[in-house]
Amino acid sequence: xxxxxxxxxxxxxxxxxxxxxxxxxxxxxxxxxxxxxxxxxxxxxxxxxxxxxxxxxxxxxxxxxxxxxxxxxxxxxxxxxxxxxxxxxxxxxxxxxxxxxxxxxxxxxxxxxxxxxxxxxxxxxxxxxxxxxxxxxxxxxxxxxxxxxxxxxxxxxxxxxxxxxxxxxxxxxxxxxxxxxxxxxxxxxxxxxxxxxxxxxxxxxxxxxxxxxxxxxxxxxxxxxxxxxxxxxxxxxxxxxxxxxxxxxxxxxxxxxxxxxxxxx
Ligand code: T3D
Numbered sequence: 066x067x068x069x070x071x072x073x074x075x076x077x078x079x080x081x082x083x084x085x086x087x088x089x090x091x092x093x094x095x096x097x098x099x100x101x102x103x104x105x106x107x108x109x110x111x112x113x114x115x116x117x118x119x120x121x122x123x124x125x126x127x128x129x130x131x132x133x134x135x136x137x138x139x140x141x142x143x144x145x146x147x148x149x150x151x152x153x154x155x156x157x158x159x160x161x162x163x164x165x166x167x168x169x170x171x172x173x174x175x176x177x178x179x180x181x182x183x184x185x186x187x188x189x190x191x192x193x194x195x196x197x198x199x200x201x202x203x204x205x206x207x208x209x210x211x212x213x214x215x216x217x218x219x220x221x222x223x224x225x226x227x228x229x230x231x232x233x234x235x236x237x238x239x240x241x242x243x244x245x246x247x248x249x250x251x252x253x254x255x256x257x258x259x260x261x262x263x264x265x266x267x268x269x270x271x272x273x274x275x276x277x278x279x280x281x282x283x284x285x286x287x288x289x290x291x292x293x294x295x296x297x298x299x300x301x302x303x304x305x306x307x308x309x310x311x312x313x314x315x316x317x318x319x320x321x322x323x324x325x326x327x328x329x330x
């Protein structure tokens with residue numbers, strides 16, 4: 066598939082998807098969703114991909130749904146937004162969460178509406194100091210989607226989730242980090258360097274082990290202690306048979322750096 070709204074690349078174990086409609090702050094169109102679906106399927110099917118970076122081109126990360134992608138005006142036939150969620154946003158969130166490798170999101174600028182919540186669906190979110198997060202939905206009479214009502218209260222608690230969602234105020238990246246909404250906020254000039262170092266680290270890591278960590282931590286939001294202990298046992302059993310575990314232990318004993326393959330075997 067030829068991409069026009071995103072840029073995709075995979076090299077050295079690092080897959081990169083860049084949202085690439087900078088003149089519209091990388092807002093989502095149906096065409097962009099189609100390209101994202103295709104690119105995420107490529108990442109999932111590529112055994113050499115060990116970490117994925119999601120970022121945006123230009124001064125914004127993503128302004129959510131492109132409000133001009135279809136006709137919405139008083140008196141016109143209503144658009145079925147449920148169909149849009151079902152077709153595009155729900156699968157996108159589940160694809161990011163389900164990828165068996167870490168997903169890093171570099172928030173280079175404003176992240177609004179679904180753009181904010183797609184960032185929160187990623188595993189590690191690093192934002193530039195000038196970036197911000199806006200639950201813009203309430204400004205146009207909608208509810209936070211793309212997992213916003215799931216992620217927000219779990220990440221920042223009910224009081225802050227309600228304030229963000231009901232007021233639609235701009236949350237600066239530093240405050241987002243201070244509140245625990247994201248992993249880290251760095252100076253604008255340090256964003257690329259910081260993200261590249263993180264990607265290098267994750268691309269050398271025991272990928273299947275990281276995938277299991279991601280799965281277990283995401284599962285814990287709705288789990289009991291008993292079910293979580295069961296899951297940990299099952300994952301540990303599986304990982305204990307992996308070459309990366311054997312290599313990790315051997316490297317520790319030999320006092321040398323490990324050389325992980327990231328392969329399941
Ligand atoms: O399918 C469904 O609809 C259901 C799913 C919904 C999910 C959603 O995401 S709903 C929420 C949609 N998003 C928004 O409501 C955010 C709209 N954008 C803004 O509020 C502001 O643009 C920002 C706060 C994000 C940034 O403000 P600012 O001042 O930095 O930039 P700007 O001047 O507003 O935007 C720059 C350009 O991008 C501008 O175009 P122009 O004037 O230069 O020709 C603007 O119209 C365009 N743009 C920004 N966001 C969108 C957009 N065009 C279409 N759709 C957008 N969402």
